[in-house]
Amino acid sequence: MSGFRSMTATFFLMSSLVSLASAHHAAPAVFTDEEIEIEGVVSEFNFVNPHINIMLNVTDETGAETLWMVTGPAAPPMRRWGWTPDTVQPGQLIRFAGKKSRTGAPMLLIESAEIQSGRFVELDPADGSVIRRLQETHDDSQAPDASLSVALTLVDGRPNLSGMWLGGLGRTPQSPPPFNEVGAALQAEFDALNDPAFAECADHGLVRQAMSGHPLQITQNDDHLVFEYEQGGATRVIPLDGRIPESGEHTDYGHHVARYEGDALVIETTQLLGRLTGTRGNALSDSSTVTETYRRTDSPELGAVLELTLVVNDPEYLTGPWQMTWRKNHAATDYRFVEVDCVLPLAPGA
Template identity: 30%
Template sequence: MTMRLFKKVFYFIIAAIFFVVPVYGHHGFTTIFDMNSVLTFQGKVSRYDWRNPHVYIYVEVPDATGALLEWQLEGDPTPIMTRSGWTPSILTPGDQVAVRIHPDRNSERNHGLLVSLTKEDGVFLTPRSGSSTSNNSASSLEGVWDGLPGFSTRTFIYGALTEEGLAAQATYTEADNPTSDCIPFPLPTIVAAPYLNQIEILEDRIVVRTELFQVERTFYTDGRQHPENGQRTNQGHSIAWWEDDVLIVDTTLFSDNRAGNRNGIPSGPQKHTIERYRLSDDGTQLLINYVIEDPQYLIDPMTGSMTWNYAPEREPMPFECNPDNAKLYEVQ
């Protein structure tokens, strides 16, 4: 494809998808990136870093003097991008590309959040377009569920914060984000993330395996109570029971987490959560609601909701967190 034709194809695609902008949420995207602005440019791929927790694409672009500037473009994790049509070899150094990004709020940094990429051969890619389209219905909670379709309508409703919560939120930076050390998110983020989740129902427990950070949560359904002075862990200790067709999950004993309640709000030793899971009437979705109490940081409980789509045709993918890649979260 000639460069002139490449430009024509690129601008046609831009016009066709101008209003299609993905929704993100791993770290402080709205803090780092100007989500209301879209910058477009062309250049050559210099590096393509296919690792987790985020794929990075580096593109060299000539400035007004002809000098090359390298832009760092942030994508999604490899499972989400794989389901959106990307592969580890889809880009190679030297490839001519046209990109759309949400630019960094710091205009001195050549850094942006990827919206779309068009290759010289006309291949058009976005980082988050692989939602499940299955129309299958589940008869129970067991199976594979996709969090991507419900990601854009998830809710986090906050009340008042304590003085300690307000102070922590005011001083939070991405350098404080535990995921930069490959530490997984606890509830609510682990439930309200755009990944696959596999539920297995056993005689005495329910196991939920989440693609993100390969987290495995166990909900004990054998009537046990939370242990006194039990070990505090990243995902806490969960007991569960059924109320008619609703699974109730009660979790406590969370370890401290600097961003455990999202939005720069930590979670502490008193954190206590209740989740409710039930099938939609047609069995195509899992409807999730949660309430979070954490009196050290939250005066009022935090509430929220999320939906997962039934996706029996999908297979969860590996997610190996690379420490060097994760440290790139600390950019501000």
């Protein structure tokens, strides 16, 4: 390992256009379409949420060494593609390819197509030959399992929403917000580099967190529910007693009023802080309200499925309701969250 650390790495650059269709959701805004290749010695591999990152010491042809950050998707999809905390080790000489930062910072975005293709390689520092490709065997444990039996209701007749719900069904395409002139003007000024979740590791807020495509753990109790999210690490405690708010304070997750309606759980939230709702911006004001409706939509092909329909109303920024949905499959195995340890982006010249 010490020999690897003393090894001088070669820095490669190559430009090409890549398809936006395969881009990571933040790529068009935070990274460019220009692809570069780098080789460097790994100093850290952080297999964490909201994004995995690999720190590389890269030495160019002049002998100058720069610390680069290779950043990728969240831990859940990386797990599905077979990656673990041991896939990359400090001291290894690795070649990566991806998109470079808009700011000129020493950062590289790696995306799903390249991650799964085996394009990234570990190199022998003695002669530059390929030791192995970083192409892992897919982990199907998060895939829908039609043979899994999960009761539709609890013993008291309430819908059974408890358990770990995964993102194995993929993302549901969402309609754009119906902005009014004020909301549209704010959206036109949006720059993802100024997104607090990216630039400051700020909390995601209700809509962004609730609409995450990553795993969600729900625990149902007689008088309250607990929602725990993997990607952002948030926990919501939602009372079922219809209590009124203790004050008029607005917060990231607001004031919840929840109830069961037939086969559904309905959560109405007010007193929310104005927040961006995703990597594309789509800001909401502090006058916004949110209604979440959760119900089971099982099928013979997919097994136990949880569906969320989320509706936003915002008289300041929207002309009418904005509806979004997702579906998640029930975990067939003992799934544990990967920790959240958000890392700030590197600055230009870092």
